[in-house]
Amino acid sequence: MAQDRVEAVERALSIMEAFDTQHESLSLAELAEATTLYKSTLLRLLGSLERYDYVQRDARGRYRLGATPARLARRHAPSRQLASLVIPVLERLSHDTGETAALLSCEENQMECRLSILPDTDLRHTLRPGYRWQWQAGDPRLALPGGAMTCQHIPGTTYWLSLSGPKGRLPVADARRALQEAATALSRRALQDYPT
Structure with a gap:
């Protein structure tokens, strides 16, 4: 139902869905293109996902899935x-x-x-x-x-x-x-x- 939607959760889930790709890691720009989210919004959501190890950021600033989904x-x-x-x-x-x-x-x-x-x-x-x-x-x-x-x-x-x-x-x-x-x-x- 539309009234049960939580916008922030759906945005975070759209980020997770972006990792369903053959690429092992994605840049912020690639995530922005895949999710159509602003980079500033992405950074806030990625920070939360990173804290719970859903995503990890490497030394080059690229993101990949963390250990939590597996x-x-x-x-x-x-x-x-x-x-x-x-x-x-x-x-x-x-x-x-x-x-x-x-x-x-x-x-x-x-x-x-x-x-x-x-x-x-x-x-x-x-x-x-x-x-x-x-x-x-x-x-x-x-x-x-x-x-x-x-x-x-x-x-x-x-x-x-x-x-x-x-x-x-x-x-x-x-x-x-x-x-x-x-x-x-x-x-x-x-x-x-x-x-x-």
């Missing part, structure tokens, strides 16, 4: 169940290969990282839940300058597994073998019962 999304019951099933598999993948292991989901032409485990090394690909990118049919890999990603579809689901890290560190054949084994194990565990 934390709240994980509290949804199917997400907790999905995590309890998949995290041990990702931990094993990351430990055995030394690379970043992730569960991805696809919707139309967008891939999204749902869960990830980072290896205990300084040189790694940092892929976090909630990160999205466009993909071409048949090739869901994220383009990584100086890095590589290998993906494996989990049969009977809309999910993919991935391994990513510095180019040349993990042979592609080894990555494919590890992903195939993990995908087979997960498909046997009725992963299709968990919504994306």
Whole structure:
């Protein structure tokens, strides 16, 4: 109902919606263009969103999603169940290969990282839940300058597994073998019962 609208809340939500893009961060000007809000209004709203870690501002003054949206999304019951099933598999993948292991989901032409485990090394690909990118049919890999990603579809689901890290560190054949084994194990565990 129109009388139930709270203008400031709707403006803040329009800022959050602007981050539904393939870009990892947005400038103030880009946010102003996406939301049609004045920069002065944006700065006030971004200050509140930043205090609650819905957004974060980097050293260049660009904004990206903070940790709160992903934390709240994980509290949804199917997400907790999905995590309890998949995290041990990702931990094993990351430990055995030394690379970043992730569960991805696809919707139309967008891939999204749902869960990830980072290896205990300084040189790694940092892929976090909630990160999205466009993909071409048949090739869901994220383009990584100086890095590589290998993906494996989990049969009977809309999910993919991935391994990513510095180019040349993990042979592609080894990555494919590890992903195939993990995908087979997960498909046997009725992963299709968990919504994306």
